[in-house]
Amino acid sequence: MGGDFAPRNVVAGAVEAMREAKDRLEVLFVGPQSVVQEELHRLTENNLNHQIVNAPSIITMDDGAMAAVKEKKDSSIAVGVSLHKEGAADAFVSAGNTGAVMSASTLILGRIEGIGRPTIGAFFPSEMGVCLLLDAGANVDCRPQHLYEFAVMGTIYAREMLMLPNPTVGLLSIGEESSKGNDLTREAYQLLAKSRLNFIGNVAGRDILKGKASVVVCDGFVGNVVLKFAEGVLDLLKTKFRNHAAKNVFSKIWVGMMSRTLRSVMKDFDYQEYGGVPLLGVNGVSIIGHGKSTPKAIKNMILKAEEMVRKNITGSIRDSLAAAK
Amino acid sequence: MGGDFAPRNVVAGAVEAMREAKDRLEVLFVGPQSVVQEELHRLTENNLNHQIVNAPSIITMDDGAMAAVKEKKDSSIAVGVSLHKEGAADAFVSAGNTGAVMSASTLILGRIEGIGRPTIGAFFPSEMGVCLLLDAGANVDCRPQHLYEFAVMGTIYAREMLMLPNPTVGLLSIGEESSKGNDLTREAYQLLAKSRLNFIGNVAGRDILKGKASVVVCDGFVGNVVLKFAEGVLDLLKTKFRNHAAKNVFSKIWVGMMSRTLRSVMKDFDYQEYGGVPLLGVNGVSIIGHGKSTPKAIKNMILKAEEMVRKNITGSIRDSLAAAK
Numbered sequence: 024m025g026g027d028f029a030p031r032n033v034v035a036g037a038v039e040a041m042r043e044a045k046d047r048l049e050v051l052f053v054g055p056q057s058v059v060q061e062e063l064h065r066l067t068e069n070n071l072n073h074q075i076v077n078a079p080s081i082i083t084m085d086d087g088a089m090a091a092v093k094e095k096k097d098s099s100i101a102v103g104v105s106l107h108k109e110g111a112a113d114a115f116v117s118a119g120n121t122g123a124v125m126s127a128s129t130l131i132l133g134r135i136e137g138i139g140r141p142t143i144g145a146f147f148p149s150e151m152g153v154c155l156l157l158d159a160g161a162n163v164d165c166r167p168q169h170l171y172e173f174a175v176m177g178t179i180y181a182r183e184m185l186m187l188p189n190p191t192v193g194l195l196s197i198g199e200e201s202s203k204g205n206d207l208t209r210e211a212y213q214l215l216a217k218s219r220l221n222f223i224g225n226v227a228g229r230d231i232l233k234g235k236a237s238v239v240v241c242d243g244f245v246g247n248v249v250l251k252f253a254e255g256v257l258d259l260l261k262t263k264f265r266n267h268a269a270k271n272v273f274s275k276i277w278v279g280m281m282s283r284t285l286r287s288v289m290k291d292f293d294y295q296e297y298g299g300v301p302l303l304g305v306n307g308v309s310i311i312g313h314g315k316s317t318p319k320a321i322k323n324m325i326l327k328a329e330e331m332v333r334k335n336i337t338g339s340i341r342d343s344l345a346a347a348k
Numbered sequence: 349m350g351g352d353f354a355p356r357n358v359v360a361g362a363v364e365a366m367r368e369a370k371d372r373l374e375v376l377f378v379g380p381q382s383v384v385q386e387e388l389h390r391l392t393e394n395n396l397n398h399q400i401v402n403a404p405s406i407i408t409m410d411d412g413a414m415a416a417v418k419e420k421k422d423s424s425i426a427v428g429v430s431l432h433k434e435g436a437a438d439a440f441v442s443a444g445n446t447g448a449v450m451s452a453s454t455l456i457l458g459r460i461e462g463i464g465r466p467t468i469g470a471f472f473p474s475e476m477g478v479c480l481l482l483d484a485g486a487n488v489d490c491r492p493q494h495l496y497e498f499a500v501m502g503t504i505y506a507r508e509m510l511m512l513p514n515p516t517v518g519l520l521s522i523g524e525e526s527s528k529g530n531d532l533t534r535e536a537y538q539l540l541a542k543s544r545l546n547f548i549g550n551v552a553g554r555d556i557l558k559g560k561a562s563v564v565v566c567d568g569f570v571g572n573v574v575l576k577f578a579e580g581v582l583d584l585l586k587t588k589f590r591n592h593a594a595k596n597v598f599s600k601i602w603v604g605m606m607s608r609t610l611r612s613v614m615k616d617f618d619y620q621e622y623g624g625v626p627l628l629g630v631n632g633v634s635i636i637g638h639g640k641s642t643p644k645a646i647k648n649m650i651l652k653a654e655e656m657v658r659k660n661i662t663g664s665i666r667d668s669l670a671a672a673k
Contacts, residue, residue, distance in 0.1 A: 150587050160522060163530050197485060197572040205488050205569050228576030232584040244530050245570055247522040249577050251553030256581050259557040262475055 024054045024081045024099045025119025026316045033118060034062040036321020040329075041071040043322065048329055051112055053078045053103040078102035084314065088122030092130050100124055104131045107307050114328035116299065118312035118321065125161060128302050128309035135337065137344035140169045141304030142176060142243075143311060145250045146297045151234025155181055156195075158240075159300065160247030167210035170194070170240045174220050175347070176303040176340055177238035183334045184327070185237070193226030193236030195245060201225065207242060215240075219347065298323030301331060303340065308332055349379045349406045349424045350444025351641045358443060359387040361646020365654075366396040368647065373654055376437055378403045378428040403427035409639065413447030417455050425449055429456045432632050439653035441624065443637035443646065450486060453627050453634040460662065462669035465494045466629030467501060467568075468636060470575045471622045476559025480506055481520075483565075484625065485572030492535035495519070495565045499545050500672070501628040502563035504664045509655065510562070518551030518561030520570060526550065532567060540565075544672065623648030626656060628665065633657050 024030060037050045049072040052059045056077040063075070078099040082090050091100040100119055104127045106112040117124045121143075129141050145159035157173040158165070174192045181190035194212055196204035201212045203225060215222040226235050228249065241249075298320050299312035308331045312324045331337075349355060362375045374397040377384045381402040388400070403424040407415050416425040425444055429452045431437040442449045446468075454466050470484035482498040483490070499517045506515035519537055521529035526537045528550060540547040551560050553574065566574075623645050624637035633656045637649045656662075 148584070150584060163522065195573060197488065197569055197576075208569075228573040228578070229580030229583065231577060232580035241573075244522055244533075245573055248520060248553040248566075248570055249573060251522075252556060252574050252577060253553075253581070255554030255557040256578070258554065259473070259475060 024058075024078075025117040025124075026312065026314050028316070029118065030054060030059055030062045032316055032318050033321055034059065034066060035318035036316070037073070037325060038063075038066050038071065039318055039322040040325035041073065044326060044329060045071070047333075048325070049073060050325065051076050051103075051106060053099040053106065055079050055081070076102060076106065082120050082123045084120055086120055086123060088120075088126045090120075091123045091127040100127050101131075104128055104309070107309070108132055113332045114308035114310070116310040116312065116321075116324045116328050118299070118314060118316040118324070121311050124309065124311050125302055128305050128307070132305040132307040132309065135304055135306055135341050135344065137348070138172055138176075138304040138340075140165070140172065141302055142169075142173050143300045143302050144173075144177060144180070145246065145300060147231050147253065149232050149234030151237075153185060154231050154234055154237060154239055155185070156231060156239045156241065156246055156249065157303070158243040158246050159250050160243045161302070162243040164244075165207060165242040167207060167214050170207070170211040170242070171214045171218060172304065172344075173240040174215055174218070174222070174238060175343055177240065178220055179336060179339045179343060180301065180303060181237045183336055183339060184330065187237050189221050190237040191235075192220045192222045192238045192240065193230060194222075194224065195228070195231070195239050195241035195249075196225040197227060199225050199227075211240070298325075298327050301327070301336075303336075305337075307337060349383075349403075350442040350449075351637065351639050353641070354443065355379060355383055355387045357641055357643050358646050359384065359391060360643035361641070362398070362650060363388075363391050363396065364643055364647040365650035366398065369651060369654060370396070372658075373650070374398060375650065376401050376428075376431060378424040378431065380404050380406070401427060401431060407445050407448045409445055411445055411448060413445075413451045415445070416448045416452040425452050426456075429453055429634065432634070433457055438657045439633035439635070441635040441637065441646075441649045441653050443624070443639060443641040443649070446636050449634065449636050450627055453630050453632070457630040457632040457634065460629055460631055460666050460669065462673070463497055463501075463629040463665075465490070465497065466627055467494075467498050468625045468627050469498075469502060469505070470571065470625060472556050472578065474557050474559030476562075478510060479556050479559055479562060479564055480510070481556060481564045481566065481571055481574065482628070483568040483571050484575050485568045486627070487568040488572075489569075490532060490567040492532060492539050495532070495536040495567070496539045496543060497629065497669075498565040499540055499543070499547070499563060500668055501665055502565065503545055504661060504668060505626065505628060506562045508659045508661055508664060509652070512562050514546050515562040516560075517545045517547045517563045517565065518555060519547075519549065520553070520556075520564050520566035521550040522552060524550050524552075536565070623650075623652050626652070626661075628661075630662075632662060 051074050053076045080095045080098045082098045103115050107115045140162045142158040143161045144155050144157040147154045157177045178190050181187045196208045299310040302309040376399050378401045405420045405423045407423045428440050432440045465487045467483040468486045469480050469482040472479045482502045503515050506512045521533045624635040627634040
């Protein structure tokens with residue numbers, strides 16, 4: 024029931040995912056039985072491997088982050104995460120209330136030993152491919168140790184899921200020298216420098232898109248501001264092009280022809296391709312999707328979850344923290 | 349002698365400024381006499397109102413922020429700011445070492461009474477025109493009172509220089525509610541809410557470009573990260589378009605035709621239009637330009653300085669702080 028277009032897009036995306044990964048995927052649809060049933064009826068094929076698990080109540084965007092673990096224990100978020108905890112499901116994905124998914128996942132699944140703060144990242148297109156920025160809003164006030172943990176988790180994700188052999192880690196700051204930045208970054212710099220990570224030092228805002236580092240760590244306040252700003256850039260460009268098109272008939276024709284090129288250029292900026300962002304640091308696989316998720320985004324989110332399970336990302340994080348001790 | 353293309357671009361831009369504002373502008377060129385003389389010789393016309401003030405030493409980008417006030421007191425930055433302090437000049441502009449210009453301006457001109465931290469802002473294009481973000485990197489660690497001061501100065505600048513009758517002020521954060529954000533923003537929210545400013549509450553990263561507020565305040569760490577990220581967006585778009593053009597001859601033709609449209613669309617992103625950013629909060633007018641300043645950027649920077657003097661921005665800030673007491 025998560026996201027602005029649930030259950031339609033969620034069900035449609037899940038059906039696509041099952042078609043694409045037939046032999047290695049079973050989907051448990053968690054939500055009000057009849058609503059999901061009806062939606063599935065419109066779409067599904069006979070030979071797709073799925074079940075419906077009834078969860079009568081719904082967490083809306085207006086509900087607080089603790090709703091799933093306090094008032095609405097029979098919501099799709101609470102029931103779904105619990106299924107994962109009990110082992111009936113190997114992963115949980117949702118395009119619903121981000122705060123609620125995060126708290127439910129953290130509290131029900133628990134944190135991996137050695138992780139103080141589970142984190143959600145954001146994927147940025149870069150000149151070198153993709154850059155994973157952590158934290159993107161889950162943890163507003165961070166200590167240096169948290170940034171180090173983000174770097175460990177980001178490195179594993181980048182290596183296993185983005186297929187980068189020895190991912191570089193950058194610390195988001197405002198100048199290259201270790202002395203530049205604020206108290207948090209200066210202390211985090213020292214922790215990262217003496218770690219076994221492939222730490223390349225401070226990186227600036229522009230280096231995110233340059234792909235100077237594959238993994239960039241920062242506190243969730245800064246990360247969220249940058250993420251939202253990036254979304255704003257795309258909106259502004261669209262508006263500017265539209266206004267330009269309105270000027271006269273010739274501009275209109277140009278802009279019409281240009282939009283195809285622009286779309287192709289912008290493809291890397293498209294969150295649908297990434298599907299969602301993993302909550303790293305919990306005992307399990309929990310992926311959070313955009314509220315406006317399209318069927319394609321949902322499909323990619325589910326396939327990403329299956330891949331994270333198959334590659335045992337959670338286990339790698341656990342091992343890596345144990346080894347660093 | 350400031351910037352990557354000094355003295356050529358600096359002199360060329362100043363000559364253009366004098367041509368454009370003939371009757372109300374006299375330029376004092378501060379730098380090594382012979383170098384400036386030679387450059388001027390190539391360009392100047394007889395009836396332009398200017399002088400050369402000798403300043404033999406040069407502050408490079410490698411010099412520390414204190415160089416102008418400590419080791420190199422005969423540099424163009426130190427001499428130029430001192431001319432302003434003594435009243436021989438009404439304003440100072442430079443495309444040189446940002447840190448050096450800031451320290452020299454702050455220490456030589458002094459802070460306006462009631463201002464704890466002078467600030468430099470950045471101009472962002474927005475759907476509503478332009479958004480002034482303060483602080484853009486001068487003050488990494490800020491207290492709530494500093495953010496309030498930035499809001500006062502930004503409001504006056506937006507009203508007098510950007511011609512906005514009653515500029516709105518937003519506090520950069522990660523959610524609309526006053527409780528969202530970090531300790532700094534939560535406390536600053538209270539200060540701004542009880543002020544006489546046109547405070548509209550928290551704004552998110554994407555609201556900068558939406559123009560939800562004319563003035564957006566934040567600490568200099570966050571502001572600088574966003575500013576540098578925005579510069580990176582333009583670089584990435586250029587690279588993407590170039591790569592697209594390389595694909596085949598048809599894309600090449602399209603991209604060629606598109607680049608004109610893109611340039612027009614991007615005009616608002618162009619720092620040259622703004623010329624430079626004022627250091628607000630010092631007793632005087634000091635404008636800092638981009639190291640890569642073109643003659644056009646230098647020209648606009650000088651004209652902006654003349655306008656700030658004519659409109660007595662410094663006096664308005666002084667009065668406004670006195671009234672708020």
